[in-house]
Amino acid sequence: MRTVEAIEITKQIKEMCIEANHFLSPDMKKALETAAKQEDSILGKQILSQLEENLEIAGKDMIPICQDTGMAVIFIKVGQDVHIIGGNLENAINEGVRQGYQDGYLRKSVVEDPIERTNTKDNTPAVVHYKITEGDSIDITVVPKGFGSENMSRIFMLKPADGLEGVKEAILTAVKDAGPNACPPMIVGVGIGGTFEKCALMAKHALTRNLEERSSVPYLKDLEEEMLIKINGLGIGPGGLGGKMTALSVNIEAYPTHIAGLPVAVNICCHVNRHAHRVI
Amino acid sequence: MNQSVQIPISKETAKKLKAGDYVYLTGVIYTARDAAHKRMQETLDAGKELPMEIKGNAIYYMGPSPARPGCVIGSAGPTTASRMDKYTPRLLDLGLGAMIGKGKRSQAVIEAIKRNDSVYFAAIGGAGALLSQKIISSEVIAYDDLGAEAIRKLEVKDFPVVVVIDSDGNNLYETAAGAYEKKKDEG
Ligand code: SF4
Numbered sequence: 001m002r003t004v005e006a007i008e009i010t011k012q013i014k015e016m017c018i019e020a021n022h023f024l025s026p027d028m029k030k031a032l033e034t035a036a037k038q039e040d041s042i043l044g045k046q047i048l049s050q051l052e053e054n055l056e057i058a059g060k061d062m063i064p065i066c067q068d069t070g071m072a073v074i075f076i077k078v079g080q081d082v083h084i085i086g087g088n089l090e091n092a093i094n095e096g097v098r099q100g101y102q103d104g105y106l107r108k109s110v111v112e113d114p115i116e117r118t119n120t121k122d123n124t125p126a127v128v129h130y131k132i133t134e135g136d137s138i139d140i141t142v143v144p145k146g147f148g149s150e151n152m153s154r155i156f157m158l159k160p161a162d163g164l165e166g167v168k169e170a171i172l173t174a175v176k177d178a179g180p181n182a183c184p185p186m187i188v189g190v191g192i193g194g195t196f197e198k199c200a201l202m203a204k205h206a207l208t209r210n211l212e213e214r215s216s217v218p219y220l221k222d223l224e225e226e227m228l229i230k231i232n233g234l235g236i237g238p239g240g241l242g243g244k245m246t247a248l249s250v251n252i253e254a255y256p257t258h259i260a261g262l263p264v265a266v267n268i269c270c271h272v273n274r275h276a277h278r279v280i
Numbered sequence: 281m282n283q284s285v286q287i288p289i290s291k292e293t294a295k296k297l298k299a300g301d302y303v304y305l306t307g308v309i310y311t312a313r314d315a316a317h318k319r320m321q322e323t324l325d326a327g328k329e330l331p332m333e334i335k336g337n338a339i340y341y342m343g344p345s346p347a348r349p350g351c352v353i354g355s356a357g358p359t360t361a362s363r364m365d366k367y368t369p370r371l372l373d374l375g376l377g378a379m380i381g382k383g384k385r386s387q388a389v390i391e392a393i394k395r396n397d398s399v400y401f402a403a404i405g406g407a408g409a410l411l412s413q414k415i416i417s418s419e420v421i422a423y424d425d426l427g428a429e430a431i432r433k434l435e436v437k438d439f440p441v442v443v444v445i446d447s448d449g450n451n452l453y454e455t456a457a458g459a460y461e462k463k464k465d466e467g
Contacts, residue, residue: 050440063345065355151360
């Protein structure tokens with residue numbers, strides 16, 4: 001049994017909130033660079049080169065990549081041989097978010113109640129997804145999620161008879177409707193199967209995947225590649241101002257489901273697809 | 281066509297701008313998001329004056345991240361304009377000269393843009409760090425309690441935007457994809 005201090009988790013989460021909002025992962029950066037080379041619309045190219053410049057300024061001057069520094073979504077995998085001491089885990093996580101958003105000059109965008117809408121002023125609470133795993137480490141991914149693209153995300157409860165064609169249709173519908181609102185070029189996270197909430201969670205988790213990796217399931221890998229080509233034929237382009245690079249990647253996860261259903265969730269993320277990952 | 285435009289903007293200038301033009305804005309603009317729009321609406325309903333002159337001015341749909349010490353402003357890119365659609369036609373009829381945001385607008389807003397010779401610009405979504413450098417000064421002038429959503433008066437220099445909806449009602453978001461397709465076929 002290994003012990004981990006709650007305060008250590010707070011410290012790591014704080015740093016990860018700041019890191020994720022100022023630096024994109026190397027695969028995201030590379031995908032944007034490649035997109036700038038592949039784009040053939042003049043305006044699209046101009047936008048993409050400005051996005052690269054934006055990333056440079058963000059890192060150099062420590063100005064958040066985007067002013068919507070998101071709601072903090074946390075994926076945390078806790079090894080079953082870890083004993084957390086010195087405080088409650090969820091409090092430690094929220095304290096990390098609080099410190100990160102306050103000390104990191106990040107925007108506080110969370111309201112206490114969805115109807116009354118009073119700002120909590122410290123960007124808490126986070127949305128936390130726990131998983132108990134083997135071993136004695138804690139694996140944390142911090143995903144600050146912007147709402148321009150979150151608002152354009154969709155769930156489709158398809159019928160089994162809709163099949164693969166139905167899934168393709170659902171993905172294209174979500175992307176088309178999102179258009180310029182989701183700050184393209186987008187990353188498209190898709191969850192297929194499971195239940196209503198499981199497919200949404202998979203779609204969100206799919207956004208954190210390294211863009212250089214494709215699904216290990218052959219038919220999903222083919223689907224990811226086919227959908228990327230289809231999406232990039234829509235003409236929406238960078239900023240929605242026309243062009244080829246509407247999406248940088250389509251990442252799909254799947255899970256067993258019920259004989260009567262085919263749930264599909266499409267979680268759209270903008271080009272500011274942020275995530276920081278650490279293992280304690 | 282790349283060109284510089286002064287803000288406040290006259291109807292004559294707005295009329296010359298065409299969907300697809302790449303424009304650099306210089307002058308004074310005001311920020312307002314959801315909460316500030318709601319309050320402006322309530323102010324007008326109560327028969328009171330808005331906190332700023334609306335005629336010929338531009339509203340930027342934006343709520344910045346906090347400024348680091350020594351900086352004018354934090355990250356400062358556009359937010360989704362459609363959330364303001366409910367309030368916008370009324371402001372346009374009062375003389376609002378231009379809007380800066382990102383994303384689609386409602387038909388009612390497009391009609392009001394045409395009716396009033398106004399213009400809707402898109403700034404690059406998700407380029408808040410870059411755009412912050414085009415802002416020379418920032419001052420909260422109203423609704424301080426709204427924090428990031430307060431109304432700010434910004435002085436901007438060469439602030440890059442694209443004309444998306446012009447005073448004739450042409451909408452780049454509608455035409456861009458089609459135009460791209462056509463070019464692809466030709467090329
Ligand atoms: S959708 Fe993404 S890039 Fe666009 S404003 Fe929101 S967080 Fe920023």
